[in-house]
Amino acid sequence: GQNIDQPTEMTATEGAIVQINCTYQTSGFNGLFWYQQHAGEAPTFLSYNVLDGLEEKGRFSSFLSRSKGYSYLLLKELQMKDSASYLCAVIDSNYQLIWGAGTKLIIKP
Amino acid sequence: DVKVTQSSRYLVKRTGEKVFLECVQDMDHENMFWYRQDPGLGLRLIYFSYDVKMKEKGDIPEGYSVSREKKERFSLILESASTNQTSMYLCASRGSGITGELFFGEGSRLTVL
Numbered sequence: 001g002q003n004i005d006q007p008t009e010m011t012a013t014e015g016a017i018v019q020i021n022c023t024y025q026t027s028g029f030n031g032l033f034w035y036q037q038h039a040g041e042a043p044t045f046l047s048y049n050v051l052d053g054l055e056e057k058g059r060f061s062s063f064l065s066r067s068k069g070y071s072y073l074l075l076k077e078l079q080m081k082d083s084a085s086y087l088c089a090v091i092d093s094n095y096q097l098i099w100g101a102g103t104k105l106i107i108k109p
Numbered sequence: 110d111v112k113v114t115q116s117s118r119y120l121v122k123r124t125g126e127k128v129f130l131e132c133v134q135d136m137d138h139e140n141m142f143w144y145r146q147d148p149g150l151g152l153r154l155i156y157f158s159y160d161v162k163m164k165e166k167g168d169i170p171e172g173y174s175v176s177r178e179k180k181e182r183f184s185l186i187l188e189s190a191s192t193n194q195t196s197m198y199l200c201a202s203r204g205s206g207i208t209g210e211l212f213f214g215e216g217s218r219l220t221v222l
Contacts, residue, residue: 004151031208042113042199042213050208087152095207099151 002026004100006088011106012078020073020086020103028093034062034073035087037102043087046073075105083107112136115200115214122221128187130217132200140203141183142211143167143175145196152199158183190221 005023012018024032031050035043049055049064049071061074075082088100116131134141140159144152144167154167156175164175172194176184183202187194197218201211 008149033210035211040216042215043211044213045210048208048210089152091208097152097154097211099153101149101151 002092002098004088004090004098006086006100006103008101009104009106011108012075014078014080014107014109016078017074017076018078018105020075020088020105022071022073022088022100024069024071024088024090024098024100026069026090026092026098029066030091030093030095032062032064032071032091033087033089033097034071035089037085037087039084046086078107080107080109113200113202113212113214115198115217117217118215120217120219122190122219124191124221126190126221128190128219130185130187130198130200130219132183132185132202132214133181134183134202134212135181136202136204136212137180138202138204138212139180140205141177142201142203143173143183143185144199144201145169146199146216147196155185155198187219190219192221195219195221 003025034046037043047062054063059076064071085102085104087102090098113134142157143155158164158177174186200214
């Protein structure tokens with residue numbers, strides 16, 4: 001079967017750095033997304049990786065290793081507004097999106 | 110500012126009632142999706158549509174139907190609501206690129222009593 005694994009919940013301190021991991025076992029791979037979802041709101045796009053390596057976008061970076069079936073989202077200089085759920089999703093060989101259950105990130109002052 | 114709008118943020122219905130959830134996008138997107146989101150589970154695809162009047166079953170279509178009569182509008186129908194359909198329902202749209210990002214509506218939280 002197809003599977004996306006993410007930690008259920010993480011806690012970090014304002015101003016610090018946090019890394020949210022995502023491992024996947026899917027039938028084929030055509031890219032990986034990260035979305036952010038604040039409580040009660042719509043998920044919003046953060047990043048898309050299809051090649052190995054690190055993509056940096058301001059305070060957020062996303063890394064992909066296709067050989068390891070692994071990605072992470074790195075958040076730097078954490079702010080209280082970064083408290084949200086972070087969703088990892090993989091496009092499989094049929095171009096269907098497979099979603100992880102999401103990681104709830106709690107930021108403490 | 111691009112937008113996906115869902116008709117109702119919160120609904121409470123009784124078992125056996127018919128439920129309509131509507132979704133409208135203003136981005137002229139070909140592809141539209143209905144997901145449900147439950148705690149501890151990833152987003153699960155109910156139905157999607159890649160063109161007007163076209164629909165495809167997702168992973169969990171049982172108990173649901175959809176309608177896409179106009180490009181901008183995609184409706185989800187629960188013919189006879191049941192308590193196990195209590196959930197958050199998310200509509201999304203995407204342009205023609207298969208690997209393009211999804212744009213989501215804010216969700217409709219349905220409670221079936």
